[in-house]
Amino acid sequence: MKNWIVLLIAVFMVNACFLTVDASERKKKTTKKEETVAKPPVKKLSKYEKLFKGKSHEIAKGGFMTLHKVDGKLYFEMPLAVMGRDMLLASTTTQTSDNSVSTNGYKAKEPMHICFTLADSMVHMRKVNSYVSYDKNNDRLQRVIDQNFVNPIIEGYKVLAYTPDSSAVVFEMTALFTGGDAAVTPMVDEAFPLAFRNSINKSLSAIDGIKAFEDNVSIKSSLSYNVSAKYLNTILYENRPVSIKVTRTLLLLPEDRMRPRISDSRIGIFLTNKQYIANDADQLQRYSLAHRWRLEPKDMEAYKRGELVEPVKPIVFYLDNLFPEEWKQPIRTGVMRWNKAFEKIGFKNVVQVLDFPTNDPNFDPDNLKYSCIRYVPSSTQNAMGPSWVDPMTGEILNASILVYNDIVKMLNYWRFVQTAQIDPRVRNKKLPKDVLEESMAYVLAHEMGHCLGLMHNMAASAAYPVDSLRSASFTQKYGTTPSIMDYARFNYVAQPGDKGVKLTPPDLGIYDEYAIRWLYTPVPDAGTIFDEAKILESWVDEKAGDPLFRYGKQQMSSRYDPSALEEDLGDDPIKAGDYGIKNLKYILKNLNNWIQDDESAEHRQELYNQIVKQYGRYLQNVVYCIGGIYLTEAKDGSVDKRFRSVPREKQKAAMKWVMKQLQDNDWLDNREVCSKFKLNTKASSELNASVAGILTKIYMNVTLSSYLAEKNPYTLREFFDDFYTGAWDAAIRNRKLTHGDKIMQKALLDMMARSVSSIGGNKLGLVSTANISAEVAYAPTIEEICLYGLDESGMIDKYARDLKEVEQREGKAYLVELMKQTSFGYGYGWQNWVRSTAIDESATYYYETATKIASLLQRRVASANAADKPHYEAMLFAVQQMLGRK
Incomplete structure (x- = not known):
């Protein structure tokens, strides 16, 4: 019994001990829990938060x-x-x-x-x-x-x-x-x-x-x-x-996105190339989209009723506040001039020019959302109008007009060398306010045309007869050209005494309004872009064959068409050249009298250089008639022809005119004027060498032109005969040699040496021994590019970019084939050189001409005057070397 009681007491005490421990543990847990609530643990940062926490x-x-x-x-x-x-x-x-x-x-x-x-x-x-x-x-x-x-x-x-x-x-x-x-x-x-x-x-x-x-x-x-x-x-x-x-x-x-508009190669609009994969087509379709702003009527029903309506989104340009104050108004005037064309197709207030905002923190002229007119403090004599588009649709999203500071200097030169014969206002070192404003407004209108999508139309001015440019009534109505997108500057044809003649291009030409109509008129009822293209195509069909609406693409990688050149006026380059040269002689004669405040003569020397350059343009405008081929964008069945050789009589007249100019242009070396300048060679010699270089290559154009002529061609044989007669006129007629004669003879022999040596002779180059391939023969030289101002809107860069884009997209092989194309007038893009080496027979005529020259010189050496005899002896030695006779 005692044992049982002892055991029971022991069990009770053990349980009490466990209860005490359990209570203690529970107390500890409770305290710990209370402490957790009071002091929560540090929160773990997410990856997103870690990127920025504790950093600037x-x-x-x-x-x-x-x-x-x-x-x-x-x-x-x-x-x-x-x-x-x-x-x-x-x-x-x-x-x-x-x-x-x-x-x-x-x-x-x-x-x-x-x-x-x-x-x-x-x-x-x-x-x-x-x-x-x-x-x-x-x-x-x-x-x-x-x-x-x-x-x-x-x-x-x-x-x-x-x-x-x-x-x-x-x-x-x-x-x-x-x-x-x-x-x-x-x-x-x-x-x-x-x-x-x-x-x-x-x-x-x-x-x-x-x-x-x-x-x-x-x-x-x-x-x-x-x-x-x-x-x-x-x-x-x-x-x-x-x-x-x-x-x-x-x-x-x-x-x-904006609804695209398929281009038409008969109108000069910037474009983006496309390839369409159709479900039911036998082959892939190539086409292109026109570049244009998204111009939609705010009220389509009012527009359809013929009312003038505002666009949903106007074309807004912001004007740089860095421009000189006196430039701002002519800039606005030139840019907003295009509203006249938009009003004719039902739009009002399309083009707007606003000052740079001064109280808008979001405004940034360099943001792609803002189109601006920018001032460039540079000695470049230029202005540019590039634009950038949505590649999917061709919608112009942004455009810029860059105006370089020294455009004023360029305008001063243009107005002087082209209009000083008739306009006393420009016979100063600085253009007066009214002349500067009208000239600058023209330049800005031209650049704004680019910003609206228009390319250069170099054929426009060829639509006007030369003599119409001397008519007050005609020029006051039409100006100097149907398109300000041409390089038709100021009226160099007008003669002293021609009263009331307009000296500037029009505000907008007939072609310019036509191009805006095609590019921006809404066609709301067309189901697809291809349906719309058919409607627009019919508009162009209506103007086919009318020279006022002809588009001539800028010739960058080749030169064939004498009617689509830069810096020319009228339908006849020889007549226009005669008028222009007559004016240049008059201006040069008066240069010292008109420009007085010029002690260093630097300004007069620059004006003189511009006179020489202007004369060179007149020569080249005629040179390209030789072997010329008129090119027109056309579709099958129309009245226009895609290519047409310049008529034989025009080519022959051009050859004769150019050769005569090279023999008789020492008026350029006016001693009274040139004696004021720094040491230099005579301008006539430099210019003659340049033009002679073009003539020595143009036989390739003659080859192709004669091959394509439908009847009565100007043949390669005739070209060489005329070249021989012109270059050796002094020897044939036994007259005293001029510097032009010597330069032309050297150039002709050097050209012949490159070919005659290939059939057995020994070559002696008198000017240059460099090989000139057929490809290079077609391309403009550096001198020509500078002379014609071909890069006014970045076109050379664009040409290079276009070729690079094709190479990247299609591969090198396709690019090579593109540069070797053998067809004229199809589609957009540049007209490249056309391979004609298979039909080239120049070596035959070189050899024939060389024998004629050798025979002529053998006779002339004996009778030449003492001053000319050494030159003839050197020429005879050279041609005999070519023929392998020495």
């Missing part, structure tokens, strides 16, 4: 996306909703230490057409393949596109974080905006005749600022470069430091 952080948030600048690095916070959407990335120079390599307000590169896609932990930046179009409602075609025309990846970025709501991803983009990526550089590669090479100093480049808006973001960067420059093949400088601030705009393109 600037944020720009807009409707499109968000930008972060963190400790000098740039991060995109891109919504998943815009992945795959089309965007444009454009680079515009904002500040520069050297505006010859990077011009404020200019985009040196075409905007990149890109999109971003998300794949696992990477964001890919892709180049959008916009060349191919198709019916997006067709499943089969969609599969074709998906398999054959994907958007290539050009860069990849690691996803660093998702936003807290997982609606966007964050990735770093610093390298693209501070590096040397050629696609977004603000540096030009060339500004003819200069070529540049640059390398970026990344350690001195940085992100400056960020902004975000409803449909775009803006990033400003400071970049540091080392730049080297060459003038043709001469190094000007190496590794010169250049600092640039650049504004990059990433623009989200709308999903509701």
Whole structure:
């Protein structure tokens, strides 16, 4: 019994011990819980938060996306909703230490057409393949596109974080905006005749600022470069430091895009090439889209009733506040002149010019959303009107007009050498206010035409008879040309005493209004863009055969058509040249009297150089009649012919006229004028050598022209006979040699030496022993490009870019074939040289001509006067060497 009681007491005490321990533990837990509530643990940061926590952080948030600048690095916070959407990335120079390599307000590169896609932990930046179009409602075609025309990846970025709501991803983009990526550089590669090479100093480049808006973001960067420059093949400088601030705009393109308009090659409009894959077509269709602004009536019903209506979105340009005050009004006048053309198709207040806003923090002239007219303080005598488009539709999204400071100097020269014979106002070192304003308004109207989508129409001025340009009634009504998009400057045909003659181009020409009508008239009832194209095509058909509406493309890579040249006037270059030369002689004779306040004679020397250059244009305008071929964009069945050889009598007359000019242009070397200038060679000799060089190549044009002529061609034999007769006129008639005679004879023998040597003779080159291929024979020389001012709107750069784009898209083989094309007049693009070596018989006529020259000189050496005899002996020795007779 006692044992049981003892055991029971022991059990009770053990349980009491456990209860005490349990209560103690529960008390500890309760206290710990209470302490947890009072002091919560440190929250773990998300990847998104870690990117910005404790760092220098600037944020720009807009409707499109968000930008972060963190400790000098740039991060995109891109919504998943815009992945795959089309965007444009454009680079515009904002500040520069050297505006010859990077011009404020200019985009040196075409905007990149890109999109971003998300794949696992990477964001890919892709180049959008916009060349191919198709019916997006067709499943089969969609599969074709998906398999054959994907958007290539050009860069990849690691996803660093998702936003807290997982609606966007964050990735770093610093390298693209501070590096040397050629696609977004603000540096030009060339500004003819200069070529540049640059390398970026990344350690001195940085992100400056960020902004975000409803449909775009803006990033400003400071970049540091080392730049080297060459003038043709001469190094000007190496590794010169250049600092640039650049504004990059990433623009989200709308999903509701403008309806495209298919181009018509008979109207000169900038365009984007396309390839259409049709479901029922036997072959792929190539076509192109015209570049134009999205111009839609606010009230379509009122528009259809014939009322003038405003557009939904006007074309607004902002005017730089850095312009001299006296320039601003003529700039506005020239730009807004185009409203007259828009009113004729039912729109009002389309083109507007506003001053740079001073109280709008969002305004940025370098943002892709703003089109601006910019002042460039440079000695360049130029103005430019480039534009940038949506590659899918051709919609012009942005345009700029760049006006260089020394455009005033250019206008001064133009007005003096072209109109001083009739306009006393321009016979000064500085143009009076009224002349400057009317001249500047013309230049700005021309550049605005480019910004509206119009290309140069170099054939326009050939529609007017030359003598009509001396008529007051005609010129007051029509000006000097049917299109201000021609390079028809001022009225150099008008003679002293021609009263009331208008000296300037028209405000807008007949062709300009016609082009605006075709480009911007709404066609709301057309079902598809192809239906619309048929309607618009009928409008052009109505004007076929009318020279006032003829389009002549600028001849960049070849020169065939003498009616589509720059800087010419009228339908007869010989008659226009005679009038122009008569005026130049009058101006040169009075140069010292008209320009008095010029002690150093520098201004007179520059005016004299312009007189020589103007005379050279008159010569070249006639030279290209020799072997000329008129080219007209035409469709089958129309009255126009795609190509037509210049009539034989015109070619023969041109050859005779040019040869006569080269023998009789020593009036250029006016001693009374030239004695005031610095030491130099005679201008007539330099000019004669240049023109002689063209003549020695133009036989290739004669070959092709005679081959294509329907009847009575100007043959290669006749060309060589006329060349022989003209060049050796002094020897044939036994008259005293002029400098022009000697230059022409040397050039002819040098040209012959290159061919005659190939059939057995020994070559002795008297001017140059360089080989000139058939291809080079067609291309304009550097002298011609400078003479004609071919790069006025960046056309040479555009030509090079077009060829590069074709090469990248189609491959090198296609580019080679393009440059060897053998057809005329089809489609857009430049007229390239046409291979005619298979029909070239020049070697035969070279040999025949060489024997005639040898025979002539053998007779003339004996009877030549003492001064000319050494020259004839040298020429005889050279031709006998060619013929292998010595």
